[in-house]
Amino acid sequence: MEKALVLRRGLLTALILLIGSVALFLFYKMGNSWEFALRFRGIKVIAIIVVAGCVAFSSVTFQTLTDNRILTPSIMGFESLYLLIQTVIVFIYGDQTFKVLSHVDNFLISVTGMITFSFLLYLMIYKKGKDNLYLLLLVGIILGTLFSSLSSFMQLLIDPNDFFIIQGKMFATFNKINTDLLWPSLVIMVIILFIGFRMAKYLDVVALGRDQAINLGLNYNRAVKIFLVFIAILVSVSTALVGPITFLGLLVTNLTYELFKTHKHSIIITACFLVSAIALLIGQFFMERVFNLSVPISAIINIIGGFYFMYLLLRVKKL
Amino acid sequence: MIEVQEITKQYGDKVVLDRVGMQFNKGKITSLIGGNGAGKSTLLSVISRLLSQDGGVVLVDEKNVTEYKSKMLAQRLSILKQSNHVRLKLTVRELVSFGRFPYSQEKLTKEDNKMVDRAIDFLNLKEIEHSYLDELSGGQKQRAYMAMVVAQDTEYILLDEPLNNLDMKHSVQTMKIMRKLADELGKTIIIVLHDINFASHYSDYIVALKNGKIIYHDTTENIIREDVLKDVFDINIKICEFDSKRICNYF
Numbered sequence: 197m198e199k200a201l202v203l204r205r206g207l208l209t210a211l212i213l214l215i216g217s218v219a220l221f222l223f224y225k226m227g228n229s230w231e232f233a234l235r236f237r238g239i240k241v242i243a244i245i246v247v248a249g250c251v252a253f254s255s256v257t258f259q260t261l262t263d264n265r266i267l268t269p270s271i272m273g274f275e276s277l278y279l280l281i282q283t284v285i286v287f288i289y290g291d292q293t294f295k296v297l298s299h300v301d302n303f304l305i306s307v308t309g310m311i312t313f314s315f316l317l318y319l320m321i322y323k324k325g326k327d328n329l330y331l332l333l334l335v336g337i338i339l340g341t342l343f344s345s346l347s348s349f350m351q352l353l354i355d356p357n358d359f360f361i362i363q364g365k366m367f368a369t370f371n372k373i374n375t376d377l378l379w380p381s382l383v384i385m386v387i388i389l390f391i392g393f394r395m396a397k398y399l400d401v402v403a404l405g406r407d408q409a410i411n412l413g414l415n416y417n418r419a420v421k422i423f424l425v426f427i428a429i430l431v432s433v434s435t436a437l438v439g440p441i442t443f444l445g446l447l448v449t450n451l452t453y454e455l456f457k458t459h460k461h462s463i464i465i466t467a468c469f470l471v472s473a474i475a476l477l478i479g480q481f482f483m484e485r486v487f488n489l490s491v492p493i494s495a496i497i498n499i500i501g502g503f504y505f506m507y508l509l510l511r512v513k514k515l
Numbered sequence: 516m517i518e519v520q521e522i523t524k525q526y527g528d529k530v531v532l533d534r535v536g537m538q539f540n541k542g543k544i545t546s547l548i549g550g551n552g553a554g555k556s557t558l559l560s561v562i563s564r565l566l567s568q569d570g571g572v573v574l575v576d577e578k579n580v581t582e583y584k585s586k587m588l589a590q591r592l593s594i595l596k597q598s599n600h601v602r603l604k605l606t607v608r609e610l611v612s613f614g615r616f617p618y619s620q621e622k623l624t625k626e627d628n629k630m631v632d633r634a635i636d637f638l639n640l641k642e643i644e645h646s647y648l649d650e651l652s653g654g655q656k657q658r659a660y661m662a663m664v665v666a667q668d669t670e671y672i673l674l675d676e677p678l679n680n681l682d683m684k685h686s687v688q689t690m691k692i693m694r695k696l697a698d699e700l701g702k703t704i705i706i707v708l709h710d711i712n713f714a715s716h717y718s719d720y721i722v723a724l725k726n727g728k729i730i731y732h733d734t735t736e737n738i739i740r741e742d743v744l745k746d747v748f749d750i751n752i753k754i755c756e757f758d759s760k761r762i763c764n765y766f
Contacts, residue, residue, distance in 0.1 A: 263602055265602070397620050397621040400613075400621065401613065401616060403601065403602065403603050404599075404601060404613065405599065405600070405601070406565075407565050407594065407596045407599075408599065408613075410563075410564060410565055410585070410594075411563070411565075411589065411593055411594045411595075411667075412589055412613060412614075412616040412617055412667070413584075413585045413586040413587075413588065413589025413590070413616065413617040414585065414616075415585045457604040458603075458604060459601075459603035459604060459605045459609060460621075
């Protein structure tokens with residue numbers, strides 16, 4: 197069929213673009229110590245791939261579950277919890293933070309914290325027999341606000357010098373990736389995406405709505421719960437690795453839907469992954485070469501994402 | 516056969532279904548009628564496991580629906596609700612293909628494609644099979660969803676107010692397709708209808724609900740009577756015979 201061909205060609209083009217951007221990123225002006233540069237940049241590329249995978253799968257899945265194109269998992273309060281955890285750590289240890297806690301400890305605390313939080317949230321909602329996803333979102337929003345307020349309160353109390361440690365965590369960055377965290381993150385991402393991909397056909401059915409999904413023999417509640425768990429894990433990993441970045445999800449998912457007109461989630465997720473990776477690579481490239489590292493990449497993403505969001509609100513009739 | 520026993524459903528203190536018991540005849544069209552809030556749609560949702568009941572059991576072919584694997588039940592029983600919308604770009608044929616999901620998931624076999632073709636022909640969708648759903652009119656969309664149910668090829672088909680938002684032409688078309696499904700393919704159809712004349716004209720049996728209870732269930736000619744309908748709807752209804760079918764005038 198022609199449609200399948202168009203989609204395949206689209207994916208292929210995106211893949212070539214990705215390889216091109218990786219090459220550009222790796223080999224542009226390498227200088228004399230090329231071994232060092234390659235290793236240094238290679239780490240960033242892998243981190244970008246990990247984050248792209250996490251963001252693509254979690255955002256597309258989340259939007260399908262909620263049947264809404266302007267939501268990202270950050271609405272559930274993951275990122276505010278991450279910042280709260282960071283604030284509490286700095287609040288307790290002050291300028292000793294880095295001596296007491298290694299990056300790996302911090303990563304583990306953050307990931308466990310976020311995953312536990314989401315599990316508690318799910319349990320709370322589902323135990324009461326209210327399998328209502330919107331209630332879950334609303335509780336998530338409120339808790340997210342609570343976490344943010346708590347963080348701000350503690351940030352006011354701490355030493356201004358210590359605050360800089362937190363400030364560094366508030367913006368996503370690929371410039372200080374810790375290699376010890378990179379490989380476990382990569383492994384987790386690959387495992388979840390592998391299972392998630394095999395379940396992508398269920399997402400196709402979920403997109404038809406709850407009633408249709410049940411009619412077609414999907415164990416709807418169980419499927420939703422599994423996908424929510426996947427989302428929690430992926431968002432936690434990418435946030436703990438580079439910082440709050442899920443706003444990227446809004447940008448890339450909608451771009452993907454514009455470019456790839458299909459209902460097959462296996463294609464959408466793959467495409468979204470490629471688009472995310474390309475966007476991050478090019479964003480990072482510009483940040484390093486044009487802005488000379490003066491602007492954090494999350495600021496670039498948020499500015500572009502913000503404008504795109506406005507565009508979506510104003511131009512696109514169906515969200 | 517579909518049988519419900521002692522079905523109870525409550526929302527807070529309000530009892531929506533009050534120990535409802537019923538057997539639905541095979542290969543026939545049974546209409547559920549009754550005023551707003553009588554519990555028709557709730558009953559249909561309970562039978563089709565979209566809603567869980569507070570008490571009682573639903574038996575499909577003498578087996579409790581909770582004992583079925585969801586996939587197996589989806590091969591026996593299908594439900595079509597009134598409001599359907601899809602955010603994704605989906606063509607009519609792709610939607611109809613979803614009807615084969617309980618059998619083959621997303622990898623369609625030759626057999627599946629044949630069933631999809633048959634369903635598309637059955638609903639006269641051949642010309643628009645590659646059109647996107649969001650470009651279709653309400654009636655066409657409804658037909659596409661019905662084709663999906665036909666492709667699902669279940670023994671039992673449940674429809675919740677399928678005539679809502681359809682004009683006269685499409686309402687009649689829809690009901691004729693229901694008739695064809697029952698007469699030609701031997702499907703058992705349970706359908707919630709608001710328009711008493713459609714129920715009178717197209718169904719074999721009618722079940723009347725009021726305040727969460729089944730107050731009448733019988734063949735169509737035994738229900739479409741002035742005294743019975745007055746009891747069900749609390750309004751005076753005049754019935755006249757026209758071409759051997761009973762027409763109700765309640766205006």
